[in-house]
Amino acid sequence: MDQKKPEYFRPALIAGAVAGVLSGLPIVSAGNCLCCLWIVGGAAMAVKLLAKNTVGVLTAGDGAIVGALTGIVAAVVDTIVKIPLQPYNMALARRIIDKFSEFGQEMPASLDGFLNGSSNPLTPGWFLLGLFFSAALFTVMGVLGGIIGVSLFGRKNPQASPPAAPLPPPPGPADAA
Amino acid sequence: MSRPGISRTVLTVFLWTAAGTAIWLFLIFLAPALAARGSAGAARLFYALFAPICHQIPGRCLTFHGHPLAVCGRCLGIYTGFAAGLILYPFIRGFSKIELPSIRVFLPMTLPMALDGAAGLLGIWASPIAFRFATGAVWGTVLPFYFVTGLSDLFLARRRRAAGLALEKIRANDVK
Numbered sequence: 001m002d003q004k005k006p007e008y009f010r011p012a013l014i015a016g017a018v019a020g021v022l023s024g025l026p027i028v029s030a031g032n033c034l035c036c037l038w039i040v041g042g043a044a045m046a047v048k049l050l051a052k053n054t055v056g057v058l059t060a061g062d063g064a065i066v067g068a069l070t071g072i073v074a075a076v077v078d079t080i081v082k083i084p085l086q087p088y089n090m091a092l093a094r095r096i097i098d099k100f101s102e103f104g105q106e107m108p109a110s111l112d113g114f115l116n117g118s119s120n121p122l123t124p125g126w127f128l129l130g131l132f133f134s135a136a137l138f139t140v141m142g143v144l145g146g147i148i149g150v151s152l153f154g155r156k157n158p159q160a161s162p163p164a165a166p167l168p169p170p171p172g173p174a175d176a177a
Numbered sequence: 178m179s180r181p182g183i184s185r186t187v188l189t190v191f192l193w194t195a196a197g198t199a200i201w202l203f204l205i206f207l208a209p210a211l212a213a214r215g216s217a218g219a220a221r222l223f224y225a226l227f228a229p230i231c232h233q234i235p236g237r238c239l240t241f242h243g244h245p246l247a248v249c250g251r252c253l254g255i256y257t258g259f260a261a262g263l264i265l266y267p268f269i270r271g272f273s274k275i276e277l278p279s280i281r282v283f284l285p286m287t288l289p290m291a292l293d294g295a296a297g298l299l300g301i302w303a304s305p306i307a308f309r310f311a312t313g314a315v316w317g318t319v320l321p322f323y324f325v326t327g328l329s330d331l332f333l334a335r336r337r338r339a340a341g342l343a344l345e346k347i348r349a350n351d352v353k
Contacts, residue, residue, distance in 0.1 A: 033249070060327040
């Protein structure tokens with residue numbers, strides 16, 4: 001039971017910040033269209049950092065924890081980065097949609113309304129709801145990325161947790177006295 | 178690694194993941210269904226739900242009731258593949274083993290989607306939706322073998338830790 005727990009937060013903070021910035025920047029954020037590439041990749045990167053600073057074997061559970069933390073950090077950073085870029089992102093999305101419309105693709109009314117609605121200033125309620133959604137989605141993707149990261153970068157035996165070390169036998173009567 | 182007593186944990190994680198996947202897929206189809214019924218506000222909410230993880234470009238989405246799904250063809254392929262992987266999970270891995278897939282399985286299943294996605298992003302070629310769906314589905318199939326294994330391992334480790342602490346506490350009380 002004396003096995004030291006890995007230090008999850010630091011790698012998650014670094015990798016989550018990188019993943020969040022990449023997810024928030026226009027054009028670069030398109031990488032997330034490939035199944036959350038930045039989030040899954042960021043969580044895998046966090047595992048690599050964790051493996052570098054951990055003496056023991058990393059387990060799939062360790063990957064899940066550091067991946068989840070990376071996802072949460074990335075969601076917060078992504079939301080913050082997107083605030084000043086919101087008008088630009090909406091204009092870009094509008095341009096892409098218009099481009100597709102030129103090729104005969106109709107844009108659904110719901111998306112049209114969403115883009116128009118999103119050009120209004122962000123209310124705190126929508127901000128928190130968006131942060132909650134992003135955090136939930138990025139956490140799930142981060143867990144996945146973290147576990148994949150263990151299989152890629154975990155050292156020695158990237159399988160499941162090793163069985164717990166057997167505890168010493170209970171004290172006998174002489175010890176109790 | 179096969180140990181007695183882990184079946185229940187793996188089965189529980191598996192069932193929760195299956196339920197979550199079913200809800201996830203349902204929501205992807207719910208957005209266009211609501212749009213088709215004229216519930217634009219509710220549809221917008223469900224489209225917005227998937228916006229952080231998918232570009233949702235209508236030309237790259239399959240349609241349902243004349244409206245694009247809430248995710249693109251590739252993402253739908255990944256989630257459908259994930260569901261297919263969950264169906265295969267009990268037959269391939271079973272519930273009594275906790276073992277991550279080999280990298281030799283992961284890389285070949287990732288390569289088609291990675292190449293197709295990279296070529297698309299670099300503007301080398303634009304693949305049809307069916308191809309995107311197929312490559313996404315191939316990759317998605319391997320993912321439950323990571324997800325269920327990782328979460329099961331996490332819960333088992335926590336349970337072992339809690340049991341160990343409880344035992345130490347009992348022994349400490351006995352010594353007193």
